[in-house]
Amino acid sequence: MSYQPSPHFLNDRVILVTGAGDGIGAAVAKAYAHYGATVILLDKDIPALEKVYDEIEAAGDPTPALYPLDLKGATVDDYGVLVDSITDNFSRLDGLLHNAAQLGQLAPVQHQDPQEWLETLHTNLSAPFLLTRACLPLMLGTKSDHSAIMFTTDQYNNKAYWSSYGISKAGIETLSKQLADELEAENHIRVNCIDPGPVDTQLHTQAFPAIDPTELAKPAAVTHNYLYLMDPASHASHGQLLSNHTE
Numbered sequence: 001m002s003y004q005p006s007p008h009f010l011n012d013r014v015i016l017v018t019g020a021g022d023g024i025g026a027a028v029a030k031a032y033a034h035y036g037a038t039v040i041l042l043d044k045d046i047p048a049l050e051k052v053y054d055e056i057e058a059a060g061d062p063t064p065a066l067y068p069l070d071l072k073g074a075t076v077d078d079y080g081v082l083v084d085s086i087t088d089n090f091s092r093l094d095g096l097l098h099n100a101a102q103l104g105q106l107a108p109v110q111h112q113d114p115q116e117w118l119e120t121l122h123t124n125l126s127a128p129f130l131l132t133r134a135c136l137p138l139m140l141g142t143k144s145d146h147s148a149i150m151f152t153t154d155q156y157n158n159k160a161y162w163s164s165y166g167i168s169k170a171g172i173e174t175l176s177k178q179l180a181d182e183l184e185a186e187n188h189i190r191v192n193c194i195d196p197g198p199v200d201t202q203l204h205t206q207a208f209p210a211i212d213p214t215e216l217a218k219p220a221a222v223t224h225n226y227l228y229l230m231d232p233a234s235h236a237s238h239g240q241l242l243s244n245h246t247e
Contacts, residue, residue, distance in 0.1 A: 003228045010230065011036035013144070014090045016135070018071065018128075019100030021048030023201035024152065027219035028097060028226040033061035035227065040086065043100065044070035065089065071100055071127035072119055079134035086135075092142040095230050096135055098128040098172070099152045103206045104164045117164040124168030129175060139189055146232040149191045151176045153241065156207075173241060180239030190238045192229050196222040197244035217244070 015032050019025035021043030029039045033056045043049050046068050056064050067082060086093055104120030105113055128151060139147050156162045157170040173193050180191035198204060200216040225242045228234050 003224055003231075003233075005035055005227050005231060008036040009232075013037045013094040013230075014040065014086070014092050015095035015097065015230065016040040016042060016067075016086070016093060017097045017099060018042045018131070019152075020052060021045040022052075023203070024196055024199060024219045024222060024226075025097070025099040026052045028099065028223050029064070030056055030059070030061075031220075031223040031227055032095075032230065033064060034059065036062065037095070037230075038062045038090065039064040040067055041065065042067045042069055042082075044068065044072075071131075072102070072123045074127060074130070076130060076134075079130050082131075083134045083138055087138055092144070093135055093138045094142055094144045094147045096132065096139065096149045097152075097226065098131070098150065100127070101152070101165075101168075101203060103203050106161050106165070106207065107163060108161060109163065112163055120164035121168050121171075124165065125171045125175070128172060132175075132179065140186065145188055146235060147189045148230050148234075149176075149179065149189065150226065150229055151193045153193045153195050155195055155197075155243075176241075177239050184238070190229070190234065192237055192239070193241040194225045194229065195241060195243040196225070 010032055015037045017025055017029045017039055020029045020041035029041055029052060033039050041049050041052055041064050049066050053064055053066055102120055102123045105116045151172045153172050154169045157166045176191055176193045183189045183191060198216050199222055200213040200218055222244055229237060
C-alpha cells in the first residue's frame with residue numbers, strides 16, 4: 001500500500017493502545033505520538049510502559065499517559081474506572097487499538113488445560129469486548145470527524161493446535177465486523193482489523209522458537225496500516241481486514 005501520512009495528522013487526538021509495553025503495541029504507540037497524538041499506554045508490565053513513555057518524551061512528542069492494567073484479571077468495573085479516568089483527564093477518545101494478547105497453550109483440543117484456555121480467551125477476546133463496550137459512549141460523544149477502533153488479528157485462527165489463541169483471533173475478526181456493521185450509521189467511527197504478518201515479537205518467538213528472528217520484520221516496520229487506519233484519509237475503510245502478508 002502506498003501511503004504517506006501527513007505531518008502531525010494526529011494533533012490533538014487521544015488514542016488508547018493496549019499491549020503498549022513492547023512489540024507492535026509499543027511501536028505503534030510511538031508512531032502515533034510522532035504524528036501528534038496523546039497516547040494512553042496500557043499494559044500490565046509497568047517497567048516496559050515507563051520505557052516507552054521515556055522514549056516518547058525523549059523524542060519530543062506529546063507527553064503520553066500510563067495506565068497499568070492486567071487484562072487477564074480485569075473486571076467490568078475496572079474498565080469503567082479506566083474510561084472515567086480518560087474522561088476526567090482528556091474529555092475525549094479518538095482512537096482505540098486492541099493489540100494486547102497472550103499465546104496460551106498450543107496443543108490439541110483434548111490436551112488443553114481448561115484454565116489456560118479460559119484465561120487466553122478472556123485476555124484476547126472478552127477483554128477487547130469489555131473495553132470497547134466501556135469506551136464507546138465516550139467515543140460516540142467525542143467531537144471528532146474521524147475516530148477509529150482497531151483490532152490486531154492473526155492468520156493462525158483456524159489451524160490445528162492453535163486452540164484458544166486461534167479461536168480468540170477468529171472471534172476478534174467477527175467482533176470487528178459486527179461492531180463495524182452496528183456503527184455504520186455513525187459515520188465518524190471506523191472499525192477495522194489488521195493482520196501484521198510475521199513480526200519479531202515476544203509472542204512470535206514463543207510460538208515459533210526455531211525461527212530466526214532476524215528474518216522477521218521489526219515492529220516499527222509494520223506500523224503503516226495502523227497509521228493509515230487512524231488517518232481520516234482511510235474514511236472508506238470500515239469493516240475491513242488489512243494484511244501485511246505478501247504470500
